[in-house]
Amino acid sequence: FSFGDSLTDTGNSLHLAATRAGPSSRPPYGETFFRRxxxxxxxxxxxxxxxxxxxxxxxxxxxxxxxxxxxxxRGVNFAVGGATALGPDFFESRGLKPFVPVSFTNQATWFKNVLQLLGSVHNRTRIMATSLFIVGEIGVNDYLVAFAGNTTVEEARAFVPHIVGAVRSVVTVS
Structure with missing residues (x-):
């Protein structure tokens, strides 16, 4: 189970309207190993x-x-290029708009949806106990959103505890 942003996204960005036509949907992305x-x-x-x-x-x-x-x-990747650690409400309350409508909380919800698909509580517990969880890099896009909205460095620095808190809450709850 893998979570994160563009550094971990194995293809979700191709299926999301906001990112479907982005750079990773066309060459040279993917040419060397996947040939597409x-x-x-x-x-x-x-x-x-x-x-x-x-x-x-x-x-x-x-x-x-x-x-x-x-x-x-046999594995699922929830990461989306451009995803933020913080949800849209955080940005909207500051007059900012994320580039991609996916946050770490969305990915945690998707994970719970997959668990429901995988069967009984016993089966889900067994799968989770024998699985590797990768929480890739996430949070950089939160700062990119801030700076795109002309946020000062000091204002962006105030995002740090919120971003850390968002990651901590998803990791400990999920």
Whole structure:
């Protein structure tokens, strides 16, 4: 199970209207390893891909590309390029608008949806106990949103405890 932003997104950005036509949807992204754009913010693989390969498991299915429990049984990636740690309410209260309508909280909700698809409580517990969870880099886009809205460095610095709190709350609750 993988969470994060563009440094971990294995293709969700191709399935989200706000990012579908972004740079990772066209060459040269994906040319070297996959021979086609995959939605990864890379010409090749991401760290999550190397980890999956080292463990001998398939590349995780992007959540927005899956439809059934079978699509998610061997791994799922919730990361979205441009995702923020903080939710839209935080930004809106400061007169800012995120570039992508996905936050870490959305990814946690998607994770809970996948767990429901995977069957009984016993089955979900077994799957989680034998799974690797990767919480990739997230929070940088929060600052990019701030600076795009002409926020000062001091104002952006005040985001730090909020971003850390958002990550902490999702990691400890999920």
């Amino acid at each position: 754009p995959t939605g990864r913010a890379s010409d090749g693989r991401l760290v999550v891909d190397f980890i999956a390969e080292a463990l001998g498991v398939p590349h995780p299915t992007p959540y927005l590309a899956g439809k059934s429990a079978e699509d998610f049984r």
